[in-house]
Amino acid sequence: MKNYAFYMTELNSLEKREIPIPVPEDDEILLKLEYVGICGSDVHYLETGRIGDFIVDRDFILGHECAGTVTDVGANVKNLKRGDRVALEPGCTCGQCKFCKSGKYNLCPNVKFLATPPYDGCLMNYMAFPANMAFKLPDNITTKEGALIEPLCVGLHAATQGNVRPGNSVTILGAGCIGLVTLLACKAFGATQIIVADVIEKRLNFAKRMGAHAIINASQSDVIEQVMALTGGIGTDIVIETAGSDITLSQTSSIVTRGGRIVLVGMGSDIVPYNFSTLMAKEADIKTVFRYRNLYPTAIRLVAGGNIKISDIVTHEFDFEETPKAFLEAIRNKRDVVKAVIRF
Ligand SMILES: NC(=O)c1ccc[n+]([C@@H]2O[C@H](COP(=O)([O-])OP(=O)(O)OC[C@H]3O[C@@H](n4cnc5c(N)ncnc54)[C@H](O)[C@@H]3O)[C@@H](O)[C@H]2O)c1
Ligand SMILES: [Zn+2]
Ligand SMILES: [Zn+2]
Numbered sequence: 638m639k640n641y642a643f644y645m646t647e648l649n650s651l652e653k654r655e656i657p658i659p660v661p662e663d664d665e666i667l668l669k670l671e672y673v674g675i676c677g678s679d680v681h682y683l684e685t686g687r688i689g690d691f692i693v694d695r696d697f698i699l700g701h702e703c704a705g706t707v708t709d710v711g712a713n714v715k716n717l718k719r720g721d722r723v724a725l726e727p728g729c730t731c732g733q734c735k736f737c738k739s740g741k742y743n744l745c746p747n748v749k750f751l752a753t754p755p756y757d758g759c760l761m762n763y764m765a766f767p768a769n770m771a772f773k774l775p776d777n778i779t780t781k782e783g784a785l786i787e788p789l790c791v792g793l794h795a796a797t798q799g800n801v802r803p804g805n806s807v808t809i810l811g812a813g814c815i816g817l818v819t820l821l822a823c824k825a826f827g828a829t830q831i832i833v834a835d836v837i838e839k840r841l842n843f844a845k846r847m848g849a850h851a852i853i854n855a856s857q858s859d860v861i862e863q864v865m866a867l868t869g870g871i872g873t874d875i876v877i878e879t880a881g882s883d884i885t886l887s888q889t890s891s892i893v894t895r896g897g898r899i900v901l902v903g904m905g906s907d908i909v910p911y912n913f914s915t916l917m918a919k920e921a922d923i924k925t926v927f928r929y930r931n932l933y934p935t936a937i938r939l940v941a942g943g944n945i946k947i948s949d950i951v952t953h954e955f956d957f958e959e960t961p962k963a964f965l966e967a968i969r970n971k972r973d974v975v976k977a978v979i980r981f
Contacts, residue, residue: 642761643960644696645683649968651961652696659765666717666768667709668725672784673760674702675977677814679752680967691754700758701727701751704774704783705981714768723771724783725759726790726933727751743794743930750928760960762981772933775941784978785947786936791902792818793936794929796826799875799900803827806873808864808892809849811880812840814976815902817847817950819877824848825944828875832867834860835880837972847949855884861891872897881905889923890916902926953977 640658643651661667678688679699686693704724707717717723730737730745737745752758774783796819801807807828809816812835823831833844834853841852853863864872872894878885881903889899890912899921916923939945952975955963960979967974 638763640761640763641957642698645693645699646696648686649683651683651964653958653960656761658763661709661711661714661765663711663713664767664769665711665765666707666714666723666771668703668705668723668764668766668771669708669981670703670705670759670762670764671722671780671981672704673700673979673981674784674788675700675963675967675979676702676788679758680964682752683964684968693754697752697754698757698760699752700760700979701753702784702787703727703751703759704780704786706780707771708763710768717768717771717773722774722778722780722783724774724780724786724933724937725751725766726770726772727759727787728928729767729770741930743928760979762957772937774937778937778941779948781951781978781980782940782947785950785976786933786940788814788950788976789818789821789936789940789945789947790929790932791815791926792820792822793932793939795819795877795879795900795902795926796822796828797932798924798926799877799898801826801828801875804829805875806830806832806868806894807875807877808832808834808873809844810834810860810876810878810885810888811882811903812837812844812852813879814950816840816877816879817844817975818947819879819902820844820847820849821945821947821950823875823877825939830868830873832864832873834863834885839972840975843975860888864892868894871895874898875900877902879903883909887911890919890921893919893921895919895921897921899923900926950976951978955979957981
C-alpha cells in the first residue's frame, strides 16, 4: 500500500510524489480515493497561481471534488465503517462562530477548504478527513457520481437562493459545469421553462440534451430580446448568472420579471456598471451564492432517486497517472471539456 500525490510545483506543472499514508485521528476516516473531479478553480490555480487573495506559495496539491472508500476509522467514528463508500464535503468549518451556529456554515471565516491555500487538496491515493464531513453513498450511486456531488451542490444552492418553485421560469446565463448543474437543480425543483444562454454552440447543445427548454447563442443573437420573445415580453421569474462575465451580469436586470429574483454565482470583475433603475422599477431581488451549505444529503438523495442524472456532465475521464494530461486538456481545450474526472 503506497500513497502518491500530484503536486503543483510551479505554474502549469504537476509532479507525482510519494507521501506517507496518514493515520486518521479519533474523529477522522482514512479514505481511499476513487474519483476526483477537476474544477475550474483547480485549473485557475494551476494556470495563474492564485484566486483573489488565495495565493499558492509552495508546492501544492489540487482537487476538492472527491469520493472513495473508507479503509480505516478513528476511535470516535460511529457513523462510518471500513468499506463504506463516501463523498467528502471539502469545507471543514469551526462549528463555533455565529455563522456556523446559525446554520450558514459556508460563511464561516475559519473554514479549511480543500485545495484553497494554505490547505492542500485531495489529488492523492489516501487521505484522512473528518468523518462528519463524509457522506455515505447508497449502493445505487457510483463513486464517480459521488465526486460530482460537490459541483451539484453549487447548482442546488443557486436554485435554493433563487427560491425556484414548481412552474417557475428560469434563465441561466452560462452553460459551463456550474450553469449545467444549475440547470439540473432547477429541473429537479420543478421549473417548467428553463432558458440557457452561452456563446459556445456545443455547450448549448449539451444544455439542450440535459433538459433546457430553450437555448440562446449569445454570440449570434441578443439575449434580452430572445428571452423577452420566449416569455411574452415579461422576462423569467428567476435569472441565474453563472458565466462570470460583465456582459451577462449587466443583462440580469433586463431579463428578470417584475418581482423576480436574480442569483449571482459567476465570479467576474469586482466593479461593474449595473442598471439599478431597471431593477428597482421591477422590485426584483439580487441574491448571491458562496459555495453551498447543508446540501450534501439532499444532493445524494436526488441522484439516488434518479431525479438528477449528474454523470451526464462528465465529458472527459482520465487515470490518476494521466493527471498532468487531464489538466493540460482542461486548459487547452476549454470549449470541449465541461467536466473532467480523474479515476484512481
Ligand atoms: N459562487 C460560488 O460559490 C461558485 C462556485 C463555483 C464556481 N463559481 C463560478 O462560477 C462560474 C462558472 O464556473 P464554470 O466552472 O461553469 O466555468 P466555465 O468557464 O466552464 O463556464 C462559464 C460559461 O459562460 C459562458 N459565457 C461566457 N461569456 C458569456 C456570455 N457573454 N453570454 C453567455 N455565456 C457566456 C462560457 O462560454 C462558459 O461556457 C465561474 O465564474 C466560477 O468562478 C462560483
Ligand atoms: Zn469545484
Ligand atoms: Zn465557523
